[in-house]
Amino acid sequence: MEEVVRMPGGDSLIVEQARHGDALAFEAIYREYQPQIAGYLCRLVQDPELAADLTQDVFISAYKAIGRTQPGLKLRAWLYTIATNAAMSHHRRRRVVQWSPLDDRGTDSPTEGPEDRYAAREELSDALHALPPEQSACLLLSARDGFTFEEIGKMLGISEAAAKTRAYRARLALARALRASEEGARP
């Protein structure tokens, strides 16, 4: 009987409770969305300590601001928007891109086994971090977090076409990085 599907916007009632100042409802929202927001930020900034700090900021900001939102708030997109802005602000403040050359990670063979697949995944994380954050955000939001380009455009304040172009560029960059990594590792 228990058909397992994600709440299809079914948290709207909880959101309304939170909008009206119900701290318990907000805590439920926090518990639901904390892992995915933290994961998204971790991919964006490639530093779990920093991602944890930013995630805290995101939810504290959201808690303070949710009472000022309009009815019918699209909670998930709203939280991701706050998270993206937090990461972008941090990036602007630091203006530091930490780029680990893929060659240094030492992939010894083409990716086949589970460990190799894990290594490839993590190498692509590094390559993702080397991208301009607006590109990596577009890629993550579309490919990993399932937002449409229309939604992403609204979240980032750009057109749908611009969001799509940024994601395309990011994907191509990751493909090139993967190729460089594997071809560089071949004897």
Next chain:
Amino acid sequence: MMSCERVEEMLPPYVDGDLSAEETREVDLHLDGCGECVATLGYLRRADAIVAGWPQTPRHMQPHLARIDEGVLPRIRQRRRLFPLLPRFNRVLPYAGLATFVLVLGAAVLALSMVLPGLPLTDAPKSAPNPVVSRPQEQLRPESITWYHDGRVADIGKGTEKFKNIVSAVEQLLQRGARDPSHPGSALSGDTETMKRSGAVLELIYPKPGVKHAGVGPHTHVLLRFDRGVTVLMGDAKYTEKLSVPNATEQEKRLRDLLGLPPPTLFAYDG
């Protein structure tokens, strides 16, 4: 013939099927004779698959999640302790202006009627009773029932015998709880620490406009929230009161049986 550089740029929309028929044909033509671009296409597909397979939370992020809790949860709970009536106040506040306006308008009309005694105020038709409130309770049946637990949802279909049984059980529960003098409103305002551990919520959505249950207030939604022997009624945004229901553990078990749902892992039927 297009250059490799140009074709590479077109590969992501090519993979997504976002190119025009003409562009697709040109890329196909190029790929037929260019091993380099075919290889790039292969790496693109693999990179796409890797990104799509990234876990929601990276492994190296997991140890830091508890630290986020430590930074966020006390802030929420502190505010809850400091402003326990904030939700209620927030909801009442928007109506305060309207109430003031009505009072001022009423005073003005009264003053006018004293100044102008011929004003036909007494001829105004009496307002009809509220059609919603006056409808028999039996006609007010939920449109749907949804059960949430641990972020999952189970929808209970319409028109079935089970649906009727659930509605009947829930409405009895609502009315018993609301009328029970030993369980006054807001009895659980201090018990939210316990409630937070449960995500079990039974939601009934009534047809608009709102339904009035005894002592519960007008609303289109009713939430029954269960946690460790405690049941809480919550209406929609217009509803500010929370009521407990006696024998909540048994009631929840009965509803779970009706819904055909197993007991939650964290729930203890210890009465």
